[in-house]
Amino acid sequence: MESTWVYWIALFELLESRGFTVLLVNARHVKNVSGRKSDVLDCQWQQQLMIYSLLRGAFRPSDEVCALRSLWRQREMLQKNQGRHLQHMQKALTQMNIQLSNVISNIAEETGEKILRAIVAGERDGQVLAAMKNVRIHVSEAEIAKSLQVTGASNTYSISPIN
Numbered sequence: 001m002e003s004t005w006v007y008w009i010a011l012f013e014l015l016e017s018r019g020f021t022v023l024l025v026n027a028r029h030v031k032n033v034s035g036r037k038s039d040v041l042d043c044q045w046q047q048q049l050m051i052y053s054l055l056r057g058a059f060r061p062s063d064e065v066c067a068l069r070s071l072w073r074q075r076e077m078l079q080k081n082q083g084r085h086l087q088h089m090q091k092a093l094t095q096m097n098i099q100l101s102n103v104i105s106n107i108a109e110e111t112g113e114k115i116l117r118a119i120v121a122g123e124r125d126g127q128v129l130a131a132m133k134n135v136r137i138h139v140s141e142a143e144i145a146k147s148l149q150v151t152g153a154s155n156t157y158s159i160s161p162i163n
Contacts, residue, residue, distance in 0.1 A: 001015075001022055001023065001024055001025065002024075002025055002027050002042070002046070003024055003025075003026075003027065003058070008024070012024060023050075023055055023056075023057035023058075024057055024058045024060055025046065025055050025056070025057065025058060026058050082108075086107065086108055089107065089116075090107065093107070098119075098147070098148055099147040099148075100112065100115060100116075100144075100147055100148065102147050103139045103143050103144050103147045104133075104137065104139070104144070109134075110134050111132065111133045111134045111137050114132040115129050115132055115133075115144075115148075118132060126144075126145035126146070126148040126149055127141070127145050129144070129145070129148055130142070130144035130145040130148065
């Protein structure tokens with residue numbers, strides 16, 4: 001079997017679970033089919049090579065390692081997406097003229113999360129929100145309250161809760 005992105009995995013595992021000996025072959029090793037290339041010609045060429053024992057199976061780790069790799073890749077993807085989502089949150093806060101990221105380096109940690117949850121719940125008093133800061137935050141409550149003040153015609157801001 002030739003690997004084609006991730007489509008081969010389900011069939012490979014099914015055949016292997018049913019007792020078949022399945023070889024995963026490197027596409028570069030079997031692409032020497034002369035003439036026009038097609039899936040049928042590839043299959044016939046691989047069959048011919050298999051008859052003469054000229055195919056070697058590629059390395060395939062154990063099922064446990066495959067599961068671990070899959071989880072690791074998923075974790076990596078989620079971490080990459082997390083950064084983008086945090087940037088979107090910071091941009092939305094900036095558009096609402098809430099400058100929380102100027103005083104708290106990571107709005108996804110405890111203090112930022114508490115303040116954001118309180119804002120979504122309806123709290124608008126900057127002093128109350130600033131009092132939620134963790135002791136590890138070196139910025140004063142007054143500076144946090146100032147970053148949460150809205151300047152402009154109306155000193156109110158509205159945030160609609162997302163369901």
